[in-house]
Amino acid sequence: MSTTPAPANPKVGFVSLGCPKALVDSERILTQLRMEGYDVVSTYQDADVVVVNTCGFIDSAKAESLEVIGEAIKENGKVIVTGCMGVEEGNIRKVHPSVLAVTGPQQYEQVVNAVHDAVPPRQDHNPLIDLVPPQGIKLTPRHYAYLKISEGCNHSCSFCIIPSMRGKLVSRPVGDVLDEAQRLVKAGVKELLVISQDTSAYGVDVKYRTGFWNGAPVKTRMTELCEALSTLGVWVRLHYVYPYPHVDELIPLMAAGKILPYLDIPFQHASPKVLKAMKRPAFEDKTLARIKNWREICPDLIIRSTFIVGFPGETEEDFQYLLNWLTEAQLDRVGCFQYSPVEGAPANLLDAAIVPDDVKQDRWDRFMAHQQAISSARLQMRVGREIEVLVDEVDEQGAVGRCFFDAPEIDGNVFIDNGSNLKPGDKVWCKVTDADEYDLWAEQI
Numbered sequence: 394m395s396t397t398p399a400p401a402n403p404k405v406g407f408v409s410l411g412c413p414k415a416l417v418d419s420e421r422i423l424t425q426l427r428m429e430g431y432d433v434v435s436t437y438q439d440a441d442v443v444v445v446n447t448c449g450f451i452d453s454a455k456a457e458s459l460e461v462i463g464e465a466i467k468e469n470g471k472v473i474v475t476g477c478m479g480v481e482e483g484n485i486r487k488v489h490p491s492v493l494a495v496t497g498p499q500q501y502e503q504v505v506n507a508v509h510d511a512v513p514p515r516q517d518h519n520p521l522i523d524l525v526p527p528q529g530i531k532l533t534p535r536h537y538a539y540l541k542i543s544e545g546c547n548h549s550c551s552f553c554i555i556p557s558m559r560g561k562l563v564s565r566p567v568g569d570v571l572d573e574a575q576r577l578v579k580a581g582v583k584e585l586l587v588i589s590q591d592t593s594a595y596g597v598d599v600k601y602r603t604g605f606w607n608g609a610p611v612k613t614r615m616t617e618l619c620e621a622l623s624t625l626g627v628w629v630r631l632h633y634v635y636p637y638p639h640v641d642e643l644i645p646l647m648a649a650g651k652i653l654p655y656l657d658i659p660f661q662h663a664s665p666k667v668l669k670a671m672k673r674p675a676f677e678d679k680t681l682a683r684i685k686n687w688r689e690i691c692p693d694l695i696i697r698s699t700f701i702v703g704f705p706g707e708t709e710e711d712f713q714y715l716l717n718w719l720t721e722a723q724l725d726r727v728g729c730f731q732y733s734p735v736e737g738a739p740a741n742l743l744d745a746a747i748v749p750d751d752v753k754q755d756r757w758d759r760f761m762a763h764q765q766a767i768s769s770a771r772l773q774m775r776v777g778r779e780i781e782v783l784v785d786e787v788d789e790q791g792a793v794g795r796c797f798f799d800a801p802e803i804d805g806n807v808f809i810d811n812g813s814n815l816k817p818g819d820k821v822w823c824k825v826t827d828a829d830e831y832d833l834w835a836e837q838i
């Protein structure tokens with residue numbers, strides 16, 4: 394008896410650049426392609442076509458995107474570009490005229506159609522017997538996942554082009570978000586990282602309408618979403634929260650251990666003059682008092698933030714104001730960028746003095762030294778305490794994980810010397826034995 398081998402599935406290579414929001418877009422595209430019978434492969438050589446999901450937020454990200462597109466063309470030849478830089482099709486085609494198609498952020502259908510054009514799906518593929526897990530394709534390790542609750546943003550910060558790339562805020566239905574979270578937890582996820590451009594604005598666009606989840610009403614609103622997520626029994630970590638008054642409602646949930654006592658608030662600056670020029674949302678001079686109040690209710694609260702130094706018009710006085718503010722605020726985890734103009738951003742039109750590169754560098758160095766002393770002192774206070782650690786990696790030296798202080802990729806680690814018996818995804822209680830300015834060392838107890 395002769396058997397005809399089944400035709401091979403078409404194969405897609407995928408490169409995902411940029412932030413967690415772009416990663417979630419990549420997961421969605423890949424999930425769709427897998428449902429249609431495409432295999433996802435990990436080398437350029439094995440792929441029939443390569444999709445590059447680009448980041449176009451700042452010039453260095455654009456340069457990296459162009460470089461990766463070039464590499465994919467050289468190694469494979471058939472390349473489709475999508476993501477934030479896709480809004481600049483002309484600039485991409487100028488450098489790489491041979492790309493097959495260019496689509497923008499969230500244009501899932503267009504990317505998938507471009508893949509169909511380049512490498513058609515198998516006609517005999519039966520979607521009823523596909524092997525896509527119910528939680529979809531995830532690009533993060535199995536034990537944590539990003540949960541995107543909305544697209545776009547209603548603000549107009551002068552240095553940012555996201556609203557022009559991704560449009561106004563569109564909140565996902567609360568029932569859909571919670572269903573997805575539940576599927577992820579059933580699939581083994583131990584930590585949900587809630588992301589969006591502005592998590593605290595969730596539901597504003599739909600007037601906080603009431604949705605349904607598991608047969609019960611739930612409002613499309615951040616506090617109610619967090620309450621519902623807390624019933625899933627996993628860590629829930631919030632990113633990109635602005636200090637609007639209703640954020641106060643979250644602090645008791647954190648103090649009660651329902652969600653992680655961790656807030657990622659991109660303050661960007663502290664000087665009222667610079668914040669006004671940046672057109673930042675929800676900033677007033679009471680922020681320090683609110684942080685103090687939050688810490689009184691939830692002493693364990695970890696605040697992470699990012700800042701920009703060298704924004705046009707920033708004077709030495711503004712910068713000193715920022716350093717003094719940092720001393721007062723005692724933030725735990727902080728990143729800092731030197732301002733660089735983004736093509737198309739309103740900040741480029743500001744009638745303000747450009748800060749020279751050497752001054753920017755000097756302010757960045759001083760900022761980092763100043764904040765490192767604060768972060769390091771705050772981490773030292775944890776030595777001797779018991780913390781729960783979620784294990785990310787294990788080798789013969791021990792285990793590396795994170796506790797509630799640390800979001801993956803952007804914060805520090807916890808090194809567990811006696812952790813070789815553990816496996817990724819385990820949660821264990823440890824005692825902190827040492828700390829530096831970023832990381833902790835701990836022993837299993």
Ligand code: SF4
Pocket residue numbers: 546547548549550553554555556590591674
């Ligand atoms: S809040 Fe500001 S920085 Fe953040 S996405 Fe919206 S416009 Fe951009």
